Amino acid sequence: MKFFATAAALASLVPGILSLTVNTPPGVTYCEPQLISWNGGTAPYYVTIIPGGQINAAPLKTFDTQNGNQLTWIVDIPAGTSITFSTKDSTGAQAYSDAVTIQAGAGTT
Template sequence: MKFTTVFVALVSAVPAVFGLTINTPANVVECQPILFSWSGGQSPYYLTLVPGGQSMASPIKSFPTQTGTSYTWNVDLQANTIFNIALKDSTGSTAYSDIVTIMSGSDTSCP
């Protein structure tokens, strides 16, 4: 009976340990590179930006399919754009970052 209890406890902990998680970047500035990074899940990964707080909305930006656990984006959206990063893996699991606001920078030529 002890073995069954321990086994069930371990199996229920697996999603928490291997769940898909995306890190919320700090200081996202227009026209500057920013690193998105994540852990868990199974590749390939599908990375998009959705309007802030609107997880079911159409993406405002989509990126190429990823096989690794990071992607560097040269911010090409305007300052004051508010978004969440949405990350989906090959199993259909989805993770969202906290809300991010793009800050203005000295270079505004890229959006």
């Protein structure tokens, strides 16, 4: 009987451990590399960039399917644009970063 109680307790923790979250970067600068990372969920992952805070908007950028939990993007969306990183996993779970505004960089892409 203890086995079943322990198994049930562990099963109740799994959704919290595997829940999908997207890390909000502290700053995003035009023409510079930006690490996008996420935790939890189940691969493969589908990563997009949408207008800041607009979860139903069409993507501004869509990346190739990812099997890991991070990718590096050379920022090619103009400075001043507010964006949100969106990640969806193979189970359909979806997570969003906070909105961030792209800062001006020294170069051009």
